[in-house]
Amino acid sequence: MRKPIILASLALAAIAGGAAAAEKPYRDMIPYIDYSNPAASGDAKHTNTYQYWKDRDKLDPARVTSGQLNWTTNWKFMDAPYNDTLHGGYVAQDRGEELFKRLNATGAFAACLGARNNDLKGLRLQYPQFREDMNRVVGMEAMIEQCAEKQGMKLENGSYDNSAVSIYIGAFSNGMPIKIDVSKGPLKESFEHGKELFHTRVGWTNFACATCHVNLVGKSLRGQTPTTHFGDASHWPTYRTKDELQSLHVRFTECNRNAGTQPLKIGSQEYTDIEVFLTALTNGYPVSLPSARD
């Protein structure tokens, strides 16, 4: 009678103990570059293309139109307000406004996201953030999903409508520099984990994010040229010219597949940690929405 129960408890204890003691599995790593003071300007010591894209209003048209040099502009030439041609990002912004007005009829949606007095200006700069009530770090799109659900609307993280709302809200912070503090607390922990993941080699190719964005940055990979990972996070979600509105996490799933790695769920802790890492590497660079890129 008792024996099976005891055995079961023993087995449970063994598994729990095993999990606690389990070491990380072996992984090859891409060596870190200098991330000691995370900011967009840190690219000067990486690809040194920062000089070409830091002043968006001084972007060199010859560089923008050059097949060889285009990557050195980090796609900033397709950011608002420098690119006001009507692309899918603007269409999404309009859709986002319509959805936001429906969601925020009482002001509860904006308040749920952290806005004071319905003021959306600067809200984008508060993300990613640590939520005590959820006991985890979340990106803006994850919170949009949560807060929309409270209003009875399904806005799955990564869906078109979720990204549309994110672009609409984010654009109120246009021109304001990203400034997340990853020097302490849960955001520091998330940043460190994201940094490690970014350099961890996985998949059939045994590639890390850093294989393309550190080792192969600027190289031609059959028509695609990987750009610097500095200064990038402030223009997402973005409109991809292949006609798809993508959040950063949706982009990660495409990066993973291109690199022969099994993608993770949108909003996963792993993708959120990489989002925190990339956002910190964008510190000092202004929000620029809507945007487009290949």
Next chain:
Amino acid sequence: MNKKTIGLAALALVAGTAVQAADLPSNILYDANSEKKTLWPQPVVNSGVLKYNEHRQDLSRWPTLSYEDKRPTRKAETVELKGDLNGDAKRGKEIAMNTQRGNCWACHVLPGDPQGGTGGPTLVGFKHRGYPDSYVYQTIWDRRAINPGAIMPPYGTNGVLPEQDIRDLVAFLQSLD
């Protein structure tokens, strides 16, 4: 009887959990009931839900970025090319210049490809470089055995291409003028 059943059920539950934990992480985009298993999310215009499509191959067979993934990355394998090369250069070309197979052209320039990659050295004129077949074979199988920090995918070690495909690739490369 009742207690025993409960006890056994608890055992089964624990075993089930363990098998899953040792197998695949819970937070990957994966559907065991689909043909290719690996899924990718597609945003659909004016929709609040994602459409999930099957990827062209099952990628869950290799380590992922999931914190739950305890499967180790395979370390570098040193291999010996046994017997005659017995490679088919024409077949090797079909493997090298195909995005869904070897995908060598993603990183290397190959003759006749206007879009060739620059991630690795050009392979044009490869036959004149004098590398032994065994060295080329090892490089494709697992370059890390020669250069520990190499970024070229370990096609043999990771079970991406079977031995004969790698022999065909060596024959193809050694034919490039």
